[in-house]
Amino acid sequence: MKKIVSLTLSALMILVMTSCGSQRAALDNNVSRRAIQEQYGACVQNAFNYDCLQLKGKVSLQGKTGLPMRMNMEEKETFKLQINAPLLGFEVGRLEVDKDSVTLVDKMDKLYTRQAISDFAFFTDNGIDVRTLQCVFMGRMCLPKQGECQVKDFSKFVWTKNDDGSIEGVRSEEKYNLSYRINEKGQVQQTHLVIPDKQVDVVWNYTEWYNVGVGCSPAKSHLSVKTSSSSYEVDFSYNQPNIDAQPWPRFEPSEKFKAMDPFELLEKVKNIKP
Secondary structure (H helix, E strand, O other): OHHHHHHHHHHHHHHHHOOOOOEEEOOOOHHHHHHHHHHHHHHHHOOOOOOEEEEEEEEEEOOOOOEEEEEEEEOOOEEEEEEEOOOOOOEEEEEEEEOOEEEEEEOOOOEEEEEEHHHOHHHHHHOOOHHHHHHHHOOOOEEOOOEEOOHHHHHHOEEEEEOOOOEEEEEEOOOOEEEEEEOOOOOEEEEEEEEHHHOEEEEEEEEEEEEEOOEEEEEEEEEEEEOOOOEEEEEEEEOOOEOEOOOOOOOOOOOOOEEOOHHHHHHHHHOOOO
């Protein structure tokens, strides 16, 4: 079990350090463009508001046995993901992101790292923040430096329509390529981010959804992260979100915890033997 927990923490750190059907061109006429705009608009409208949201579920790395998890998010403020031991239920690891810092905790070995957001040049250079992380976990469209997508952002993507009825929007920037695929129900099926200079390729597929009021939330998703040296496959399953949750307190290390450089902690976790 310790190896599974360690691999899971490794995948979370990778995310922090970096965070179907044949296609045909959309016809350039008012009818096809209007249909694509409406499908995109439905996707934007599926995003519901919340003050603090909590999810429970499981996370599985590389097809291993799923570990219980809990997620707590204050909209636009904090993101906290807790990994628990199976059966026993105690917390073994945590990822916390807020507007100022990123914290990764290994509670099994009493280790943690807390770094200022400003230390992550890629994050600050491209406007990737806590809201971006909330959006990708919730299956929502967002644009770095601009935030969660609105109806007015339609023209910021190049759109095509697929044979299966889904549409795909692509945005290419100097440092990254970002695309979203949206099904006929206005749900994001896939988020795809490529960072060529960093040799990072992230694909997040959302396969099942819950209805939440007038919006929707993922029930199951699959994350694939590839770098020049590693690859990770992570599966998430969530229960119906509680949008009236209370915020969790911020992790504050006791004297038993040892602070480590984030890369040292990552290497330590990756090299733990079963």
